[in-house]
Amino acid sequence: MPAVAGVDLELRAKHCLAIVGASGSGKSTLARCIAGLEQPTSGRIQFAGRELHAAMIHRRIQLIFQDPGASLNPRFRVAEALEEPLVIHGKNFGREETVERLRQVGLAESMAERLTSQLSGGQKARLALARALAALDQGHPNILILDESLASLDLSVQAQMVNLLLDLRKPRQLAYILIAHDLSLALHWAGEIAVMYQGQIVERNTPHMLLADPRHPHTKQLVAASLEKESLTTEGGGGRPGV
């Protein structure tokens, strides 16, 4: 059974591409192919003009899973969890670097000795991000795939994570692939949105055009669901919280 068929995509350095669609539309399978966790039956994926190969893939492309907390070993301390990918990829590390990497994702030094099971959902998401960044080579453009990684977080935590990811984009030369079933985050964040339906990309456009002129019936459904949800909360409202 083809899970993904005839998909053509292109992602430029430091850009954000969102892939949206209902559950079972093939989004995660596509993400796993790009991250090298699944072998496509046919077709090819190139990175920086070269065929993807196992030796480089995990140093340039990282995927953060749907439930970031579930991919952390609950018996590990935060520092151990962060050092694990560094050891695997044979990189140097020391306590200072660990602390610096934690700080980069907004975790205090005092977190280093906590068990990962003691972290809140938002803190787990930050640690998962730090682990993904640790595996990536610095100084080159890289790709970070977020497979619904923010969906399970509370709104206020989601907003903090989005801001953090926006801040990291330039210094860490990150391009993002955002996998989501919901348009709202994609509309805000992505430069381009691809809508997936039954394994195929049925529409690709900028957020603005997608919202203004959805063509495919499934895109129309997604836009309607998104607009209906926003209708009440986008009018007026109080000012920004002065934080």
Place this chain on the structure above:
Amino acid sequence: MRIDRLAVSFQLERGELNVVRNLSLSIQRGEIVGLLGESGCGKTTTALAILGLLAANAVVKGSVRFHQTELRGAAGRTLDKIRGGGISLVFQEPSLSLNPVLRVVNQVEQVLKAHQSLSVAERRDRARNVLDKVGLHTERLQKSYPHELSGGQRQRVLIAQAIVCDPSLVIADEPTGSLDAVSAREILGLLRDLVHRLNASLLLITHDPRLSATIADRVLIMYAGTIVESGPASEVLRSPSHPYTRGLLCCLRDLGAGVSDSSDKHHLGVIEGTAPDFHSLPPGCSFEPRCGERTAACTQSEPGLVQVGSREVRCILHAQ
């Protein structure tokens, strides 16, 4: 249903944990009420406390009256009658709440068996009928095992179980949490139509203001175990009064309004910091450490709920 000064605390080795504090709410027949708050604020604990489903180390104070019956401390037999019969609960994760080795139609029949004395044929008829109502029309779907159904279809089975005995109150705890946007919209519409048709009430527990915005008549905003703002949904969500509600909606509004095609995306409005730990709640207002409008007085004592027009707000800024 009327809840008066509900408090739930858990006795732990480390001491007492006050997870729900001084919570009052009432739901009229036919009304849809949204209970809105972020993870760990005590929403689900409140739902479980209503039905007496909390663990043995939970201490529940206050009163929960359903029609003429006091549910707090009620005998098991009384509660058994009300659970699923008078008040039903739709859980968050449908795949965890269904029996994997029973056909879904049989699982709906089980609810009927527990509450009504019907013949086997009548039960089968009622169960098929209610599955039909929630959109599982074909016999093949009705005779499926849970693993043969999609997440949205499983959620429909839970809704069928919840309404099969014509309850007067349905509590839905994040009923769309595991669904994609399109199915979530369908499920919410279905819930709304069904409770209206039964003339029942709905308590919708959710962390997403957009969900309560689409169907609730009234919303209650919960933070750190207590209600910080309540009132008509359209008013509260359009012009929030409490700084926490404002912050929450600000994160959202930026998401909705942030459609831009430039590669330079702007930052979202955020509420800085994290929700307080129940072990160390701040001495005054529980939102004070994260609030942008705090004053020295906010650390003194927790403000009470103040009536402001058609709504209630727990904030010192509205106390005058």
